[in-house]
Amino acid sequence: MPYDLKHVFASLPQMERGVAKVIGGDPKGNNFLYTNGKCVIIRNIDNPAIADIYTEHAHPVTVAKYAPSGFYIASGDASGKIRIWDTTQKEHLLKYEYTPISGKVNDIAWTEDSKRIAVVGDGREKFGSVFLWDSGSSVGEVSGHSKLINSVDIRQKRPYRLVTGSDDTCASFFEGPPFKFKFTLRDHSQFVNSVRFSPDGNRFATAGADGQIVIYDGTKGELISPLGGEKAHSGGIYAICWSPDSTQLISASGDKTVKLWDVGAGTAVTTFKMGNEVMDQQLGCLWQKDHLLSISLSGYINYLDKNNPDRPIRTIKGHTKSIQCLTVHKSEGRAYIYSGSHDGHINYWDAETGKNDCFKGKGHSNQVSKMAFNEANELVTCSMDDTLRYTSISKKEYSASDVVKMDFQPKSVSAGPGGLSLAVCIGQLVLLKDKKKIFTLDNLGYEAEVGVIHPGGATAAVGGTDGKVHLYSIQGNTLKDEGQTLEAKGSITDMAYSNDGAYLAVIDDKKVATTYTVADGYSVKNEFYGHHAKPVTLAWSPDNEHFATGGMDMMVYIWTVGDADQRVKLPDTHRLHHVSGLAWIDEHTLVTASHDASVKQWTITY
The missing domain is CATH 2.130.10.10 (YVTN repeat-like/Quinoprotein amine dehydrogenase)
Known part of the structure; x- marks a missing residue:
């Protein structure tokens, strides 16, 4: 198998x-x-x-x-x-x-x-x-x-x-x-x-x-x-x-x-x-x-x-309500899984033993929508309570001072080098540096869904319901629209850069996953077909050769960047609900989370 x-x-x-x-x-x-x-x-x-x-x-x-x-x-x-x-x-x-x-x-x-x-x-x-x-x-x-x-x-x-x-x-x-x-x-x-x-x-x-x-x-x-x-x-x-x-x-x-x-x-x-x-x-x-x-x-x-x-x-401990997002972080040679749920609860798990706990103090008061790690070993989370939070992993405790209030509800957050974060809110993009807002962009002319900062820190890509990826250059403390857009097949649901920054993978509601080669002016590298319903979450493997997508069809697929026909299909990962979050521990271990409030780990062999 x-x-x-x-x-x-x-x-x-x-x-x-x-x-x-x-x-x-x-x-x-x-x-x-x-x-x-x-x-x-x-x-x-x-x-x-x-x-x-x-x-x-x-x-x-x-x-x-x-x-x-x-x-x-x-x-x-x-x-x-x-x-x-x-x-x-x-x-x-x-x-x-x-x-x-x-x-x-x-x-x-x-x-x-x-x-x-x-x-x-x-x-x-x-x-x-x-x-x-x-x-x-x-x-x-x-x-x-x-x-x-x-x-x-x-x-x-x-x-x-x-x-x-x-x-x-x-x-x-x-x-x-x-x-x-x-x-x-x-x-x-x-x-x-x-x-x-x-x-x-x-x-x-x-x-x-x-x-x-x-x-x-x-x-x-x-x-x-x-x-x-x-x-x-x-x-x-x-x-x-x-x-x-x-x-x-x-x-x-x-x-x-x-x-x-x-x-x-x-x-x-x-x-x-x-x-x-x-x-x-x-x-x-x-x-x-x-x-x-x-x-x-x-x-x-x-x-x-x-x-x-x-x-x-x-x-x-653990979750009683549906898990909305998840990520993995390694510290001192051990991998930890972080999961955020519908009721604002964040839990972390030792990937090997399953030992788990939650952060101390008062955290988000509503659904945690997205999470990412920054270079300072902080978990950056955005929530429907209209805030971004930065939580130190070593302290394992929410900080009252490291909360940034947003003007509009954030849907997605991404962390980049040099203390940068990008929040995609309803009708607004916000660039943050060292936990402070440094630039906001309104009147986008399209509805932004998800944004990611390139690992190099010079570019931000934002996907919208208009079926396009809008590229912005990060210059000093501003986001500059370079006028460059990439065409996807449909309204974009999630996207991510590979860990080495070579590729950008995008999924859309027309059930297609597309990869673009960054160094080649974002030319289309490959298109991947297989989902029967809208894919909603995506995660790159640490090997930068594979990425996983999870959809409303309850399926998880693992795609090979260089070969669109080579794929691993995981049916029924959570039986009753679609996968709401994906993350990798290493190139052969995929983590999935879902609305059944449980977290599963899968060993993948190619």
Whole structure:
């Protein structure tokens, strides 16, 4: 194969304020899973940089759970559809598909023999269903609630019991199979967000928006006692998870803490304080082997440390929203990937290990549209918040002083030698030197889309919707229109000079990539055809012989400058979305990013 997937740096879970997030655990204890958009993300719990993404749902996926056998995963989406698929093969073949309820699925539970599945959520005629996994035929009914059901669990021992928690402030207890409604538990005064049986089946717990956790007998459903007296947390509780030995449980709350409880004593042993910001609210948790995980509203996944409750062992960061641009920078022999997303968040990743973090301080408040590196080792970014920012890579911190306010929204930014940057704004070109505007050009007579400075620093090329590349010479502190334009086939979407400055590559909405030879007065060197839809991003390989383009047709092509017929085609790099950013680590390693909020690395062989 000319290409091979090397790494997947997955997105974080997509979070919503006040909505619990269910994290699924693998019964063998190796993986955990969660959802973002239409993707189910499976990650290795010991090394979360190892990830796999399932992308077969047509609607946003809301919950995914492993079967107790470990061979299958059931995932449910916003339309009420359940897909049961294989975990052992790379292709994740679909085994069965059902639509048990007619609205969003909130939770899924399996019986311990992996034969029956309970599904609950929001429906029109019913809020839940229990059925056989291989035929879909019903094994009881989930009744007794007047509002949508948030949570369901099944006792993992015979005799089976099923319990549900709902927005009508009640929990319901069922015996079966076939499961029949037995009685209602009315010990909460607010929504019941999570219900979970202990692994040994002796007890179950319910947790609610009233900040209470109540423990019941697992076989009879009788009340044992609430945890922590009147209130377990000062905020609503969104998730609970039992320890494997059934003696303790953890609870995640909107009061920005996670608590570890000794269930027998009814007291909190440890309180993990996760921060003071709104984004530090805790909406999900998982106890797997020795790992205690919680999910913050920011999407960050925290590995909690029982011995040091104020500091997680590690926090997995990344993106929850679509990535718009990306670039690579090498420092001290290591390559780092920088990615900017739709919500203004910038993340950087160690290309080898996947270790990542974000810049400290307050950064962009809106979509990061383009990024580049300058000679001073600063990341230059332009955003829809109408600013350009210069961020020092060594400090890894946003600087309040290195922000340049633009008169109009910038679409593109390019960095050149000698402290130069060029910003293409709506209706205006801005030349900057040492983080200060030195020249602006208005009334262009065409709509500029993207601009690049030649590595030599004497020329700026600007591509427009008029299908032309306009060349300007940079003289002192001015941009001078030399009257020279290059014809492309259509409205220009992206362009870049090769690293040695020998070529300029341009892509346009007529699906053509064109290269021009700079030394030969920008004569056309080659034209490349292959995309079925508009290409939107382009990046040169460090060897200056190849460049990659990504298009709305979900394709990535790697072209050879000297031979238009020689190309490597990567179909379906991100399955659900087109590639929004491309960058190279070395001549054989391409990085792609997309609206699925994940970053992938590919090994390319020519």
